[in-house]
Amino acid sequence: EQAGKGEYDHFMLKEIYEQPTSLAQAVEGRIDDGIDLEEFPPGAFEGIDRVQFVACGTSYHAAMYGALSLTQAGVDARALLANEYGASSPPVDDRTLVVAVTQSGETADTLSALRRAVRKGARTVTVTNVVGSTAAREADDSLLIRAGPEIGVAATKTFSSQAVALTLLAGRIVEDALAGDGLSDLDSLLAAADRLPGDIERLLTESDAAEIARRYRDSRSYFFLGRGQGYPVALEGALKFKEITYEHAEGFASGELKHGPLALVTEETPVFTVFTGIEDDRTLANAEEAATRGAPVIAICPADHPAADVADAHLEIPETDPRLAGLLANVQLQLLSYHAAELLDRPIDKPRNLAKSVTVE
Ligand code: AGP
Numbered sequence: 451e452q453a454g455k456g457e458y459d460h461f462m463l464k465e466i467y468e469q470p471t472s473l474a475q476a477v478e479g480r481i482d483d484g485i486d487l488e489e490f491p492p493g494a495f496e497g498i499d500r501v502q503f504v505a506c507g508t509s510y511h512a513a514m515y516g517a518l519s520l521t522q523a524g525v526d527a528r529a530l531l532a533n534e535y536g537a538s539s540p541p542v543d544d545r546t547l548v549v550a551v552t553q554s555g556e557t558a559d560t561l562s563a564l565r566r567a568v569r570k571g572a573r574t575v576t577v578t579n580v581v582g583s584t585a586a587r588e589a590d591d592s593l594l595i596r597a598g599p600e601i602g603v604a605a606t607k608t609f610s611s612q613a614v615a616l617t618l619l620a621g622r623i624v625e626d627a628l629a630g631d632g633l634s635d636l637d638s639l640l641a642a643a644d645r646l647p648g649d650i651e652r653l654l655t656e657s658d659a660a661e662i663a664r665r666y667r668d669s670r671s672y673f674f675l676g677r678g679q680g681y682p683v684a685l686e687g688a689l690k691f692k693e694i695t696y697e698h699a700e701g702f703a704s705g706e707l708k709h710g711p712l713a714l715v716t717e718e719t720p721v722f723t724v725f726t727g728i729e730d731d732r733t734l735a736n737a738e739e740a741a742t743r744g745a746p747v748i749a750i751c752p753a754d755h756p757a758a759d760v761a762d763a764h765l766e767i768p769e770t771d772p773r774l775a776g777l778l779a780n781v782q783l784q785l786l787s788y789h790a791a792e793l794l795d796r797p798i799d800k801p802r803n804l805a806k807s808v809t810v811e
Contacts, residue, residue: 460798462602470647475596476611485621495626498547501527504563505551508605513551514682516616523624535563542570550576553608554807555583602799642771649768659785666720675704676724677733679776687783694791704736717744724779725751727772750779
């Protein structure tokens with residue numbers, strides 16, 4: 451097992467550091483003048499007027515991330531927890547596209563939602579890391595995220611590859627659903643996707659996450675805030691943190707803080723705030739609400755961002771398209787969780803009570 455980890459102490463750290471490669475693989479051959487998905491040529495999604503993503507855990511956060519590219523472009527889309535799909539019983543017909551997002555392709559809750567969608571006559575797609583997995587076989591089509599094997603129970607590189615693959619898939623769906631009109635500022639998005647591996651490489655060598663983890667190691671609870679694509683990243687940051695540190699962590703849409711969670715905020719609750727470039731002034735105002743109650747605010751944003759000046763600490767991300775900035779922030783949060791768990795001497799690759807693939811409902 452040690453051999454497989456190479457120079458790293460844990461698979462999780464190795465997999466975090468593999469992201470420049472896994473993301474280059476995720477986009478390879480899929481970007482030229484536009485979005486070019488071999489599996490889904492132009493017209494592949496003609497007739498689709500509603501998109502539902504179903505997934506669990508980290509994959510659900512990636513699904514939320516992908517759904518935003520569709521709603522922001524004016525397409526009816528939502529991400530649903532696969533284990534709530536039956537109970538919420540959303541409308542499904544033959545003009546509905548149901549996208550199952552599952553890195554393993556074997557998660558029982560997600561398979562059950564996928565089967566329900568098939569029974570209701572939806573068109574189905576699986577976005578997965580595993581060729582020939584059950585979800586890939588049972589859906590009409592599949593899109594591989596090409597992340598390579600992920601051993602750590604905590605999903606890291608598969609999240610970023612899912613989010614990128616889903617953003618590209620969303621771009622193709624938008625072109626068909628809106629009859630030719632694609633995503634806005636497509637050139638900016640594609641240039642950012644092309645730069646992403648290099649941006650992450652740089653971030654990994656310069657990250658202060660280990661120092662920040664040390665500074666806030668004695669906190670009572672850890673909060674994560676974000677808006678737009680920053681919101682699923684905040685949820686993912688909190689999930690990763692609780693999963694491997696066993697400390698209490700919660701993610702919120704930044705505007706929700708004042709609707710309840712603010713009652714929990716004290717000088718012992720650091721607030722990690724993700725800035726993606728979408729309504730950042732509002733997010734900053736929300737972070738300041740926490741700062742006023744004494745909470746340390748840690749801004750995850752580019753160096754010259756206004757939040758970097760007012761926050762107590764700063765985790766830097768390169769400037770990029772707002773639709774991909776969240777993925778850079780997520781890498782900083784992955785490192786933060788990793789280093790916090792290491793300080794606590796947790797079994798990082800195999801957290802208690804958890805399995806890599808959950809094959810029971
Ligand atoms: C997160 O770190 C977990 N490994 C977990 O939430 C996972 O994302 C979830 O169980 C779904 O797995 P899947 O992508 O294989 O369907």
